[in-house]
Amino acid sequence: MCAEALYTAGTGAFFGAGLTASRVHLPSVIIDQFQLTDFHMFHVFAAATGSSAAIMLALDKSGIIGRPVRSNTPLGRFSAYDGNILGGLMVGVGMALSGACPGTVLVQLAQGISSAKSTALGALLGGGTYVRFLHLIKKESPQEGTKAAVLSKQTISDKLEISEAVSYVFLGAAVTAILCLTGTRAGSFPISPIAGGLLIGLAQAASLLLTSGPLGVSTVYEQTSRYFLRALGNERVGKLSWPPNAIIFALGVVAGSTALVKQGSLPDVSARGLQIPTWQAFVGGFVMAFGARLGRGCTSGHGLSGLSAMSFSSLVAVIGMFGAGIVTRLLMKALDV
Template identity: 40%
Template sequence: MNSLLSGAALGAALTASGVFQPSVIVSQLKFENFHMIQAFLTAAAASTCIVTAAQSLGYLKLSPRSFSSVGLFAKWDGNVFGGMLLGTGMMLSGACPGTVLAQVGAGVRSGFYAFQGAVLAGIVWTGFLQPYLSQTPKRLPQSSPEDKKFLTVYGTLGASRTTALVGLELMFAAIIGAAVSFTSLGPEAKISPVVGGLCIGAAQLLSVVLRKSLVGTSTSYEEAGDWFLGVCRGNGGVPKRYNNMLFSAGMIAGAFALTRAVPVFGQVSPTTISPLNAGIGGFLMILGSRIAGGCTSGHGISGLSLFSTSSFITIAATFGAGGFVGLLRG
């Protein structure tokens, strides 16, 4: 029940903030509208304060996200490669692993095609790519205890956690302030993106209180792949885990409930995303998320809150690649 409630809160928050709309994501990656970055960074700033407080009080004990490697050139090459696939998929589909669930709940047509591609990617990851990567000999040395300090940005920089918190919050505030002051919003904004970001932060708080866990969605597609393959194989092979799928189901329900209760939040600005692009984009974003070990919520909101170096790398690669594809597509 806690997973459902937490998921419903996040689904409703993404919908109210407007960042679930395909036009918001596409226009952000084309640098035409800065609605998404305002909501995203506000959510990350709020989440960082919440998580830091919960960790300091001893209520929450979570380690920073580890690096993801595919064994090519660095311990974090999976974060780069996966983030690039995630950003490319976001640009093609106008969705991310979390917002596509809100799109399904709100009845956004392209979201259904992106969701199908996402589920297919979960099956491919679980059944084929993950086993292949786990069995592929790594050409890089494994992490040593001395490498642990590099898991966080403050460890990498040789700074204190407090210094990192203040610096990060000031950076978020400066970017948000510049976006609010020098850019205008489109018709997608039913409420201020900053208020929407605070709503997403509130959903993170609820997840911390109810589950002692942070929000993240891409693992649910991996779980779906486990279930699909388990049913196909038979012999009692159905997996026992399903909490992440419950969280995602809650997100769909939360978006559905909000758009029915307050129809204005379900009004979506038109944007042209073909079923083929939506499906391919949905596939790429989940494959990329699993390679990187997280998505825009798991790395972007939750991972940044833990000062995870891998999350900063992944998000930089995500928005870099998404922006590059956006510029190519005009």
């Protein structure tokens, strides 16, 4: 158990350092992406996803670790992917409001960004609300056979009925197009976004090899809330997991980010860019974390890990995240919010 916790914390530290080095934790970087004024975040995301996909494919084909394809998240409302759709949309809106995603909130806390505490508090409340009221949100099927039929781990090639090779060609073409057809402010940060993305890809490799699981962050808000609600005597939260790997991983992210800057490997640019109002950060954190748990994944779980494993459910969620984030931010700009 001690070794498992150590590996989990170490993987979190590697991931936190990668997020910090790539600078995708800065609110200005996330907001500029959604306003379509700078594509630094897209470049990091593309490089990280492309390298993660190559790593997962190599490990899968070599028989070391199977590809961690993510299942869909049905709520029983209007589609077998309704949880992924609604969750993805909410994550995008929350990111556009807060200038953070569930993973980068932890790095923002480590770097002392002013809005981070409000975002984190909202995210914890969002995770707690999900835990407390999930039984009202998810419509259980009266027939177990029907319920099982809508829950599946389909890849993009399975769903679109194309070969696996073609799906990987499409992913490679998408990554190449993003890197070649969009631009970033050259020289704005110590390392290029592509290098930052590759560091995150290496963190993915560490996670798969050391913990046998892919990267993902948003579970920490649910897990922390479960412990808190159970301490208050709420039995509905169910059995608590031990060790609390999501919390250990999150602490590793904070430690890795802090260590990278404190040892002088990177300059501290935590004050760079715009400041998010307190109320906006809180609301954004709540919506973002609630949505991430509703869809069972965030930009790390669905975007980096799920999409790299070619999960169709993750493709649906990621389209919702970026689409909702862009629309939200453009509306805010048009309304001068």
